[in-house]
Amino acid sequence: MRIIRFAGESGQATLAAVTDEGVVYALPQQHFMELVTLADEQGTEPLALVRQTIEQSSPLAAKLEELELLVPIEAPEVWAAGVTYERSREARNYEATGGKLDITTFYDKVYDAERPEIFFKSTAARTVGPEQPVQLRSDSQWQIPEPELGLVLTRSGRIVGYTIGNDMSCRDIEGENPLYLPQAKMWRNSCAIGPAIRLAETVEDPYQFQLACRIFRGGVLAVEGTASTGQLKRRFDELVSFLCRDNVLFDGTVLLTGTCIVPPNEFTLADGDRIEISISDIGVLVNPVRGGATAEHSA
Ligand code: DO4
Numbered sequence: 001m002r003i004i005r006f007a008g009e010s011g012q013a014t015l016a017a018v019t020d021e022g023v024v025y026a027l028p029q030q031h032f033m034e035l036v037t038l039a040d041e042q043g044t045e046p047l048a049l050v051r052q053t054i055e056q057s058s059p060l061a062a063k064l065e066e067l068e069l070l071v072p073i074e075a076p077e078v079w080a081a082g083v084t085y086e087r088s089r090e091a092r093n094y095e096a097t098g099g100k101l102d103i104t105t106f107y108d109k110v111y112d113a114e115r116p117e118i119f120f121k122s123t124a125a126r127t128v129g130p131e132q133p134v135q136l137r138s139d140s141q142w143q144i145p146e147p148e149l150g151l152v153l154t155r156s157g158r159i160v161g162y163t164i165g166n167d168m169s170c171r172d173i174e175g176e177n178p179l180y181l182p183q184a185k186m187w188r189n190s191c192a193i194g195p196a197i198r199l200a201e202t203v204e205d206p207y208q209f210q211l212a213c214r215i216f217r218g219g220v221l222a223v224e225g226t227a228s229t230g231q232l233k234r235r236f237d238e239l240v241s242f243l244c245r246d247n248v249l250f251d252g253t254v255l256l257t258g259t260c261i262v263p264p265n266e267f268t269l270a271d272g273d274r275i276e277i278s279i280s281d282i283g284v285l286v287n288p289v290r291g292g293a294t295a296e297h298s299a
């Protein structure tokens with residue numbers, strides 16, 4: 001069972017459930033976390049609550065593909081873990097050392113350390129949903145999407161859902177100096193989430209999600225990569241426990257869990273590209289790319 005939000009006929013945001021058969025039912029709650037809170041109050045799971053609603057209502061006449069999907073959760077904060085896959089360690093080392101792979105870096109250290117890398121990635125105002133443009137920085141010449149599984153958390157750090165995230169990143173800015181990380185990771189529309197949230201209780205093994213990323217340029221496939229959460233170095237509980245430690249969390253916080261798909265080193269995103277990120281049993285997050293180097297910054 002997946003939860004989506006879509007724009008209704010008069011434009012109002014509507015929460016809905018999508019069954020494994022792809023049938024859509026409108027839900028009475030307005031937000032995903034309202035559903036979670038109500039289930040908690042009734043001593044049940046969101047899935048049971050959704051099933052009750054479905055039994056008492058009729059499906060929407062419209063098909064899922066016909067709906068204008070919105071970001072499934074307006075996450076007050078998006079955090080992200082980094083260097084959680086070997087592929088990310090390799091790519092980060094490449095950009096930090098200019099390809100001198102015999103040098104040991106802090107990326108090697110963090111990959112093996114007890115404490116994971118966790119950084120602040122985005123806020124609701126900087127995060128876009130399905131089909132909304134992700135933005136390129138005007139002062140970076142080396143930008144990529146980072147396709148990542150996102151954990152939807154309660155304020156106590158309970159994982160209540162799984163979604164798809166894009167941790168847009170500037171490899172040149174991060175590679176120049178690690179202290180530039182916030183600028184390499186956070187700017188206007190530098191994070192995308194969606195198209196759906198899979199209820200946590202419907203996922204048997206979260207280490208078996210299959211991820212794929214395709215980038216189209218001029219309608220032609222330019223980059224393609226696949227990965228599995230089975231390749232993760234760390235456990236989700238471990239990442240969440242470090243995020244929660246001495247911290248304040250808000251209901252509906254999303255924690256991105258790191259990337260294992262990195263485009264070839266010579267690739268950089270360009271205005272007009274189209275990014276498709278799919279995760280098995282969750283869906284496909286599609287975003288066009290806008291912006292990029294200005295004359296001022298392209299020299
Ligand atoms: O160290 C920088 C961030 C790495 C990252 O975002 C990732 O591994 O996904």
Ligand code: MG
Binds near residue numbers: 080082146148258
């Ligand atoms: Mg990342």
